[in-house]
Amino acid sequence: MGFLSTESARALAELMALDALDAHGADGTRGPTGTTALDRLRGIRSLIAALEADPASLAAVREALxxxxxxxxxxxxxxxSPSAAKYRWSGDDETIAARQEASRKRKRERPSSVPTDLPGLSVADAARQLGVTPQAIYQRVTRGLLEARTVELPDGRTYKRVFLPEA
Known part of the structure; x- marks a missing residue:
């Protein structure tokens, strides 16, 4: 058996089988062998996911070090980058697993998009509406010319919101 995990070897073999079929279907249509461009894309993504999770990378890093x-x-x-490599692979198996789980937990708990139902305007939106820079908005807030509040969401994220006077 090679250095790849069973899952990685399986994903690679499946992708190689698709490659051997030499299908030429375009835009998701079936090629002459019955595969589609989407089948090939799924195979590529499956291999990437398997390789990312494969312990062979960590073993190779430890061997190189x-x-x-x-x-x-x-x-x-x-x-x-060197810092990213250290973050990913430094420490023993338990330390690495704990760091990866903490990262997954942060991603699950904190959505990546800004909510759209917040009161007021963002600093950038207020600046665009008034035709000034975001720095000018902050200066106006500091001088008391504009009202601004920090809105905190239940998950801990905070957003500075600006309330323009009604014209």
């Missing part, structure tokens, strides 16, 4: 490679060397080989 034991052989005298620096974090800069590891980062260069992985296409990452």
């Amino acid at each position: 034991d052989a005298g490679a620096s974090w800069d060397d590891v980062a260069d080989a992985a296409g990452l």
Whole structure:
């Protein structure tokens, strides 16, 4: 057995099988062998996901470090910055697993989009509406010419909201 996990080897084999079919379907249509462009895309994504989760990367990093490679060397080989490589692979298995779980937990608990139902205007929107820079909005708030409040959401995110006087 090679260095890849069973899941990675399976995903690679499936993608290679699609490649061997040499299907040429375009825009999701079926090619001469019955595969679609979407089948190939799914195969590519499946392989990427399997490789990202494969312990072979961590094993290779540890082997390289034991052989005298620096974090800069590891980062260069992985296409990452040295700090990102250290964050991903430094420590023992338990430390790495805890760090990954904490990252997944943060992502689950904190939505990535700004809510659209907040009161008032964002600083950028207020600046656009008044034809000034965001810095000018902050100066006007500091001088008491505009009202602004910080709105805190239940998940802890905060947003500065500006309330323009009614014309």
